[in-house]
Every structure is written in C-alpha cells, then in structure tokens.
Amino acid sequence: MKKLWSRRELSKLVVGAAAVSMASTRSWPESRATVSPSDKAPFPPGFVWGTATSAYQVEGAVNEDGRGVSIWDTFAHTAGKIRGGATGDIADDFYHRYVGDIKLMAELGVKAFRFSIAWPRVFPQGSGAANPKGLDFYKRMILELQRHGIVPYVTLYHWDLPQALQDRGGWENRDTAYRLAEYAGYVSRELGAAGVRHFFTTNEIRSFITSGYERGRDAPGLNLSPKRLAQAKHYAVLGHGLSVQAIRAHSPAGTLVGLAENPTASTPVTESDRDINAARIAMREENAAYLTVILEGRYTPRYLQDLGANAPQFTDAELKIIHSPVDLVGLNIYGPQYVRASDAVAEYEVLQQPATFPHMQSEWLSIGPECLRWTPLLVNDLWKPKAIFITENGCSSDDAPNQSGEIIDLARGMYLRNCIAQLQRAIAAGAPVKGYFVWSLLDNFEWPSGFSERFGIVYVDFANLQRKPKLSFSLYQSIIAKNAI
Numbered sequence: 157m158k159k160l161w162s163r164r165e166l167s168k169l170v171v172g173a174a175a176v177s178m179a180s181t182r183s184w185p186e187s188r189a190t191v192s193p194s195d196k197a198p199f200p201p202g203f204v205w206g207t208a209t210s211a212y213q214v215e216g217a218v219n220e221d222g223r224g225v226s227i228w229d230t231f232a233h234t235a236g237k238i239r240g241g242a243t244g245d246i247a248d249d250f251y252h253r254y255v256g257d258i259k260l261m262a263e264l265g266v267k268a269f270r271f272s273i274a275w276p277r278v279f280p281q282g283s284g285a286a287n288p289k290g291l292d293f294y295k296r297m298i299l300e301l302q303r304h305g306i307v308p309y310v311t312l313y314h315w316d317l318p319q320a321l322q323d324r325g326g327w328e329n330r331d332t333a334y335r336l337a338e339y340a341g342y343v344s345r346e347l348g349a350a351g352v353r354h355f356f357t358t359n360e361i362r363s364f365i366t367s368g369y370e371r372g373r374d375a376p377g378l379n380l381s382p383k384r385l386a387q388a389k390h391y392a393v394l395g396h397g398l399s400v401q402a403i404r405a406h407s408p409a410g411t412l413v414g415l416a417e418n419p420t421a422s423t424p425v426t427e428s429d430r431d432i433n434a435a436r437i438a439m440r441e442e443n444a445a446y447l448t449v450i451l452e453g454r455y456t457p458r459y460l461q462d463l464g465a466n467a468p469q470f471t472d473a474e475l476k477i478i479h480s481p482v483d484l485v486g487l488n489i490y491g492p493q494y495v496r497a498s499d500a501v502a503e504y505e506v507l508q509q510p511a512t513f514p515h516m517q518s519e520w521l522s523i524g525p526e527c528l529r530w531t532p533l534l535v536n537d538l539w540k541p542k543a544i545f546i547t548e549n550g551c552s553s554d555d556a557p558n559q560s561g562e563i564i565d566l567a568r569g570m571y572l573r574n575c576i577a578q579l580q581r582a583i584a585a586g587a588p589v590k591g592y593f594v595w596s597l598l599d600n601f602e603w604p605s606g607f608s609e610r611f612g613i614v615y616v617d618f619a620n621l622q623r624k625p626k627l628s629f630s631l632y633q634s635i636i637a638k639n640a641i
C-alpha cells in the first residue's frame with residue numbers, strides 16, 4: 157500500500173537524512189569503511205572483456221550488395237513462425253550503423269568483439285562463385301574495430317545457412333560439411349590478410365540442430381526422426397572439424413581456431429564429491445554428440461547404446477577430422493542443469509526444474525549463476541583445453557525507458573554480477589578462462605521470439621533504431637575498468 161506522508165513528516169525525514177549524512181561524513185573514519193578498494197575479486201591481467209552479436213540478429217540489409225537468401229530469411233517470412241511476425245530484414249541495421257556501434261564499444265572499454273559472418277553474403281548460393289562485396293562489409297567493419305584497438309573474434313556459422321544448401325538437404329547432406337569448410341577456408345584467408353587471428357567455426361551446434369531439425373522452432377523448422385537427427389548432428393560436427401583444417405591451411409601463422417558451443421551446463425546440486433563427480437559424468441554424456449566427440453574423437457559407448465539402431469553412420473577417418481585440435485573452446489553459458497548422484501539411476505541423474513524455478517524474461521533462462529563456475533571447471537577437468545572463452549553470457553529482460561529516458565535494467569545487472577562473480581571463482585580455482593563476451597551488445601532479433609526479448613546492454617528503439625546504453629552498460633564498464641568484480 158502506498159503511504160502518504162504529511163508535509164511535516166516529510167520535512168523531518170529530509171532534515172534527518174541530511175543530519176545522518178553529515179554525521180557519517182564527519183564521524184566515519186576511513187579505516188572503518190567496509191568497502192575498500194582492495195575488496196574485490198580480480199581477473200587475470202590481460203583478461204579479454206568483450207561483447208557478442210551475430211549477423212542475422214543485427215545486420216539487416218538482407219538484399220544489399222549481392223547477399224543471397226538464408227534459411228532464416230525463409231523461416232522468418234513464413235507466417236506464424238516468429239512472434240509478432242518479426243523478421244531480420246532490418247534488425248538493428250548494424251550493416252549501416254556499425255561505426256556508431258563500435259564507438260559505443262570503445263566507450264564501454266571492451267577489448268574484443270565477437271560477431272559472425274553471414275555465409276550468404278560471401279557465397280550467395282552457398283558455394284561456387286564468391287561475392288567479394290559481401291566480405292567487403294566485414295573488412296570495413298574490422299578496420300573500424302582495429303582503429304579503436306578492439307580485437308575481432310569471428311564466428312563463421314551462426315545459423316544462417318544459405319537456402320540453396322538447405323534445398324540440397326542442409327545438415328542432412330554430408331556435402332554441407334564440405335561446403336562449410338570451403339567457405340571457412342576462403343573467409344579465413346581473406347580476413348587473415350585483414351588481421352583477424354581468432355576464428356570460431358560454428359555457434360551452438362547443439363542448438364541449431366535440436367531447435368532447427370528436431371523441434372522445428374528454429375529454421376529450417378524440421379521435425380526429423382531420431383535416426384536422421386543423429387546423422388545430421390554427425391555431419392555438423394564433421395563440418396566443424398573440416399573447417400578447423402581449412403582455416404589452418406589458409407590463415408596466417410598464429411591464428412587461433414575453435415568453436416562456440418553451448419553444452420548443457422552440468423551443475424552439481426550439492427557440493428558433495430559424489431554430486432560433483434556425477435556432474436562431471438553428465439557433462440560428458442549429455443554433450444556426447446557435440447563437445448565430447450569433438451574434444452575426444454569418439455562417441456561415448458553410452459551415447460551409441462542409447463541410440464541403438466538410430467546411431468549415426470561414421471568412420472574412424474571422420475572421427476579423426478572431428479577431433480582436429482582446437483586452440484579455443486568457446487562456451488555459451490546461460491543457465492544451469494542440476495545433476496546429482498543417484499543410486500536409482502546409473503552414474504548421474506538430471507533433475508527437472510520445477511515450474512516455479514526463477515528465470516529471466518525468457519522462460520528457458522533459469523537463474524543459477526553457479527553454472528558459470530562449474531561449467532568451465534568441469535570442461536577443464538574433462539578435456540584440459542588450452543583456452544576457454546565464455547563466448548556468450550547474458551539475459552533478457554523487458555526493458556523500457558523510464559520518464560527521464562534512462563533504462564534501469566536492474567534484473568540484468570543482478571544476473572551479470574552474479575555470473576561474473578562465479579566465473580571469477582572458476583578462474584581463481586584454475587580454469588583457463590581467457591575471456592568473456594557479454595550477450596549482447598544490442599537488443600536484437602531473438603530468433604523465434606522476434607524483438608520481444610531484449611538481451612542488449614544497449615537499448616534499441618525498434619521504431620527509429622536509436623541506441624541508448626542501459627544501466628548494465630555502466631555496470632559492465634566499471635567491471636572492465638577495474639578488471640575485477
């Protein structure tokens with residue numbers, strides 16, 4: 157209930173507050189201050205703070221400079237697929253506004269920007285003749301980043317498969333893996349010459365296969381049978397491995413290659429050794445078709461056994477390609493998957509979250525910042541990667557400007573602070589995490605949710621495409637400036 161104060165009461169309150177604040181400045185010796193500059197958890201020197209976006213989510217300009225059609229153009233233009241009938245036709249118009257957006261990044265103080273190349277800009281038909289104008293955009297953009305001392309981290313495939321390749325079966329066709337590698341080799345040679353030294357082959361194989369080919373909620377909107385699905389997963393990881401090899405063959409010495417994957421973020425439900433061990437096993441098994449086969453070069457016996465007759469067809473030679481050594485393991489981490497040891501179930505049990513479990517605006521984005529601690533630790537335990545990057549972490553909230561035009565996104569501030577604090581613990585405990593990219597710089601096209609879920613630390617008014625940093629922008633800026641939380 158709203159309490160109404162009388163004018164007298166109010167003036168007493170105001171005078172009281174002034175008195176308290178005067179007293180505190182006078183009688184609060186600095187030695188007694190509870191918040192001192194040394195009371196912070198530092199990140200290692202040179203830690204890479206960055207932001208991330210992807211092509212279809214921000215660029216717009218879908219018909220410019222010879223760009224071809226991607227599966228996301230087709231899907232977004234299919235009635236009923238995207239909330240509010242939204243499309244990426246304009247999105248944030250980053251294609252034309254990147255100079256201003258890079259200026260914002262410079263103000264933020266980030267040292268790195270992770271973005272993706274739109275495959276259909278470079279090869280409008282997926283393969284065959286390249287369209288040099290498509291890559292020119294990225295060259296201009298990279299130059300602008302370099303002018304500001306911001307290091308480009310390039311993702312080659314963030315879901316926008318050329319429609320021409322989908323027409324030939326997409327990820328169900330083994331040939332798509334070879335077309336990805338061809339494109340990766342070409343881009344890494346061209347952008348290597350422009351100074352790019354960091355490449356991620358793919359973004360979230362797990363998501364684009366399960367959401368696009370199993371559940372049909374993402375492009376290309378399919379609901380494959382388990383057998384066809386397992387085979388498509390196999391061709392996608394093969395595409396990653398072939399691309400690693402192609403990038404190594406075409407890029408300058410010193411180029412670092414990896415992928416950005418979103419493993420189910422196994423998190424022990426208690427701190428007991430048994431549950432921690434169960435979470436470690438779960439990390440390996442639940443991600444058997446993706447990170448595990450990539451980092452170990454084999455499918456786990458349990459994965460193949462569970463699939464039975466639906467297991468993918470593969471050869472030892474393919475496994476070797478899939479297992480091509482990587483320099484970077486990118487982890488996109490949002491929410492936890494709680495795991496425990498259980499006598500009833502072999503090895504581990506994944507716990508269902510109750511409907512009331514707290515989540516951010518997106519229903520899938522449950523709040524468990526400790527996954528930023530456990531995922532890097534368990535990935536390190538299992539596979540000892542040379543370098544881990546948190547290639548995405550962030551959250552949605554229903555942001556809107558207040559009366560004075562500010563966007564006070566307290567929920568995002570809460571989320572980021574807690575996640576970054578947990579990540580700091582992972583690093584202090586020895587996980588080789590070299591960088592962190594907040595998702596996302598800008599509010600953008602959130603796949604089937606259209607523009608209804610805002611993930612940016614910069615607000616975008618989709619009526620006029622004006623940008624405005626949110627409160628979380630200042631929070632992130634202060635963390636970067638101190639290199640500590």
Ligand code: GCO
Nearest residue numbers: 210359360363488548595602
């Ligand atoms: C993904 C993609 C991003 C999303 C982000 C929020 O994970 O789906 O990498 O493109 O926008 O994760 O859902």
